Amino acid sequence: MQRIKAYFDRHGSEAFRIGEGRISGYISAATGLLSLLAVLCFIFPEWLTFAEFRKVYSEQFARTALLIGLAASFGLGTLNILLNNRKRLGITGMVSSGLALFLGGTNIQFDSIGHSPYSLGLDWFILALLVSAIVFIPLEKLYAKDPELKILRPHWRTDLCYFFVSHMAVQFILIFVTASSSFLAGWAVSDTVQGFVRSLPIPVQFVMAVFVADLGQYWLHRLYHVVPWMWKFHAVHHSSTSMDWLAGSRVHFAEVLLTRTGVLVPLMLLGFSTEAMNAYVILIGIQAVLAHANVKIDGGWLNYILVLPRYHHWHHARHIDYIYKNYAIHTPLVDMLFGTFKLPPNEWPKRYGVFGKDLPNGMLKQLVYPLKRKEPAQPN
CATH class of the missing domain: 1.20.58 (Methane Monooxygenase Hydroxylase; Chain G, domain 1)
Incomplete structure (x- = not known):
């Protein structure tokens, strides 16, 4: 109180x-x-x-x-x-x-x-929005990194539209992932490897799935930042100048398909159990919202184990020293492994967004933006 x-x-x-x-x-x-x-x-x-x-x-x-x-x-x-x-x-x-x-x-x-x-x-959208709002809006008001950021901040409608589309199209995404997995299963599946993975306890499988997924996401994320045509799609995600629980929803649909396929297909081919996969999917849902949230968490030693808001906020920072840093989605250990870890003690970014010309406002304009022949906004 x-x-x-x-x-x-x-x-x-x-x-x-x-x-x-x-x-x-x-x-x-x-x-x-x-x-x-x-x-x-x-x-x-x-x-x-x-x-x-x-x-x-x-x-x-x-x-x-x-x-x-x-x-x-x-x-x-x-x-x-x-x-x-x-x-x-x-x-x-x-x-x-x-x-x-x-x-x-x-x-x-x-x-x-x-x-x-x-x-x-639609049921997934309703419950996800309801639970996220009930949990994160009070947290952002009581433990705000930026106390001046309003609940209905500029461009919140755009991000809500992204939230709506990504949840409404969940079956289409799953069909795309399943089809990709089936296409690769004929030559990429090893019964020996799958048997070994499934023989492990569920908690061990979960930890392995998180690390394997983050390795894949790390390199895919890094490519988004260094390959010009991929950056044009990923720039949509970085175009938000405010960070809160809804900002993480701003992801181009083509990137959603590519990332989900690039991460989930290897996990399916390796044979992780349904329980481990479900636990990983829950982690994705929580961490994707939390990492972007306007919540000031003093993580202590956890800052080096889990991707928390301050760590991911620096990835979104409009700061020259943080270009090409902090690509990991789940654990900073992956960034440490490949030399892209950077986290100043007890400091938060002051500005977010891309360098150069801002992207157009509105979801439809942003979805079309990567397809236009123009110079992309510079990576942040």
């Missing part, structure tokens, strides 16, 4: 203040819109939900979460309308949740979920 009070005292009138209705308005709008999307998932489960992800949660959990979202949207929307002169957020939340109820709400029933050749990961 002392940290919360100190935050509001420090920011004064510019902060979201309890009692003015703005916080309730934003939460109402967000939960209302997410509830509407969740109802669409119940109406079209075979088309809008990812079959592999449905195994992670139960139908009852989804219905309970939807009920909580609807109640929060109505309740907080009413509070916003009563307390704040700008009532459009509360109205947005109440209209969205009202439409969700009109379409059936938590009462939508289905006997079974049919099969479709391709489905979108």
Whole structure:
């Protein structure tokens, strides 16, 4: 509570203040819109939900979460309308949740979920966004590296669009990875190696998978920075001038496909167990958000074992001394191994982004940017 009070005292009138209705308005709008999307998932489960992800949660959990979202949207929307002169957020939340109820709400029933050749990961997007926001927004306000950075900072809509697309296309990415793995399986698979890997305890497999994956990601990441045509795609990720939990989502879709394939295919060919792979995928999800977050963590000795925010922030720094440094995604040990480790004690970058001309704003313009014949922004 002392940290919360100190935050509001420090920011004064510019902060979201309890009692003015703005916080309730934003939460109402967000939960209302997410509830509407969740109802669409119940109406079209075979088309809008990812079959592999449905195994992670139960139908009852989804219905309970939807009920909580609807109640929060109505309740907080009413509070916003009563307390704040700008009532459009509360109205947005109440209209969205009202439409969700009109379409059936938590009462939508289905006997079974049919099969479709391709489905979108709308359920994955909803839960990932909800959990990330609930965890990281409070952390960024209470333990901020940059206390002045607002939740709705410039270009947050662009990064939210990237977050949406990358989660919605999860099955397409998995199909691409599986097809690549099948193509290579005929000559790259060793039964002896796979048998040895699978005989190891799951925790050992997990540690091995993290290190093997980071070796692959390290060299792929390094190529992104030194090969001009690859940098044009990777520059999209580095174009953000603010670092927070949402900034890591800004990745060109072509890079997503290449990186996921380059990392997951070797793990699949080596024969790591499903449990070890699932644990690694969870680590990716957590670390990708945490490494970019506006969270000031004093990692101590962990700074040399795990990629934490300060380490990865320096990779994004607009600082001449940090060009071509800190490529590792999971552990700085890989950078130490190849001579690209650099971390000043107790210091954080002051500027982020690419050198030279800034990239265009907006996801569509940035997706087209690497395909244009022009000089790319210089690597940061």
